[in-house]
Amino acid sequence: MGEAHKEHVFNGRLVMIGFGCIGQGTLPLLLRHIAMRPEQVLIIKPHDSDLEAAHQAGVQTLVTALDADNLRQVLAPRLEPGDFVLNLSVDVSSLALIALARERGALYLDTCIEPWAGGYLDASLTPAQRTNYALREAALALRSPSGDAPTAVLTHGANPGLVSYFVKQALIDIAVAAGGERRAPRSREGWARLAQSLGVRVIHVAERDSQVGAQRKRAGEFVNTWSVEGFVDEGTQPAELGWGSHERHFPTDGSRHSEGSLAAIYLNRPGAATRVRTWTPLAGAQQGFLVTHTESIAIADYLTLGDRARPHYRPTVHYAYHPCDDAVLSLHELAGRNWRKQSRNRVLKDDIVSGIDELGVLLMGHARGAYWYGSRLSIEQARGLCPHNSATSLQVAAAVMAGVVWAMKNPTRDIVEPDDLPHDEMLRLCRPYLGDVVGVFSDWTPLSGRDWLFTEDLDRDDPWQFKNFRVT
Ligand code: NAD
Helix, strand or coil, X not given: CCHHHCCEECCCCEEEECCCHHHHHHHHHHHHHEECCHHHEEEEECCCCCCHHHHHHCCEEEECCCCCCCHHHHHHHHCCCCCEEEECCCCCCHHHHHHHHHHCCCEEEECCCCCCCCHHHCCXXXXXXXXXXXXXXXXXXXXXXXXXXXXXXXXCECCCEHHHHHHHHHHHHHHHHCCCCCCCCCCHHHHHHHHHHHCCCEEEEEEEECCEECCCCCCCEEEECCCHHHHHHHHHCEEEEECCCCCCCCCCCEEECCCCCCCEEEEEEEHHHCEEEEEECCCEEEEEXXXXXXXXXXXXXXXXXXXXXXXXXXXXXXXXXXXXHHHHHHHHXXXXXXXXXXXXXXXXXXXXXXXXXXXXXXXXXXXCEEEEEEEEEEHXXXXXXXXXXXXXXXXXXXXXXXXXXXXXXXXXXXXXXXHHCCHHHHHHXXXXXXXXXXXXXXXXXXXXXXXXXXXXXXXXXXXXCHHHHECC
């Protein structure tokens, strides 16, 4: 791509923290879409393994494990105003990085609000303290009162991230199908009113990953298509969901928060042990894991109308994730080990032989029933579009690149979430890397095909109750 076609000219230093599955997939996209020299990029990670793609690209590297004691000493001298901290690591506190980046006048983006190592599995903390709700509230509390601090983009990968734009596009598509306008609302309240007027009650991030590696999972091994650490951490956090205003059966194992947005509740059990019924166009009806993700809270918060404790309107929002088959087996084994991690990890990428990541949002309860909108990206498409990627990593990397470009173009926007960014511009940037982007209506409901072999406790008056989705 010639310099003239690049999205932005960047003259500072971009410090990428972590160079795992997502970092390796993101680097070529950054160098493709942003006009900068490879030497402007510095990658920091704890070991000198897995750096071939960095050396090939000609970027700088620093082998150091960041922790609470050395963060300032390592990073502060390397950050000038206008530089960029791109956090694609596990085990490095997002809050500490945001605070330091802002102090140095640097921009920031992450794909997950991470605590320091061990934070997710600290049994001395209450379940409420181990939620993404708590991490999000702490990150939002760093917002500057004047609102013009250096831009820090929270949680900008595929999900959280891209799915916020899918939700907005899906709302417009449903409105158009109902004879309404194609014009996008201009405010948060406008989007919430649109969702309310269409009757959207439930939003799933409905994902089916069908990628398969040449070597199947072995005993004592956790296999996944992205970070094993990241997935085990979020899978063992309490399950969390944005709690809709239409819900009339509060879960017996559910708890509310007493402060903050009040948009979400948590269940007193791990997400990896919480399954829900969902639907994607290629896989059809299936069960996914209700693993906590910040978008479940942020999208529900964004679409709330009225008093946060007693909203007039809020959809129920949660993840319904069917990871690749070997990850399902890995979760099953992990549960048998009472959530003590297997000794070996394997992230599938170059050895994937087939499969698709079908990642989208499923909006339900409106006049047409259900509408799935999202990306279907095959492993072959992903490899053809960008080196060092699987279908899963490329959906994330595209959104990271788009978020970095937006932050560079909008450097004084303070702390923002994906819902605050322009959905059409972000979709335009990501679109070339998403494979087939499709919208499909369905008459599926969580009551479809139920209650025939055994009697089930269902709410037949309202299919869209969480009670009907949950697998008990
Ligand atoms: P990974 O495990 O493959 O890589 C993590 C990287 O962090 C590795 O390079 C590791 O060496 C590095 N790291 C670990 N400890 C460190 C330390 N103390 N200092 C510096 N670096 C350290 O993970 P991944 O799949 O690349 O995921 C990275 C992040 O992206 C995670 O937070 C994950 O949850 C998130 N993620 C988000 C999305 C999304 O769609 N929003 C999707 C996938 C992953």
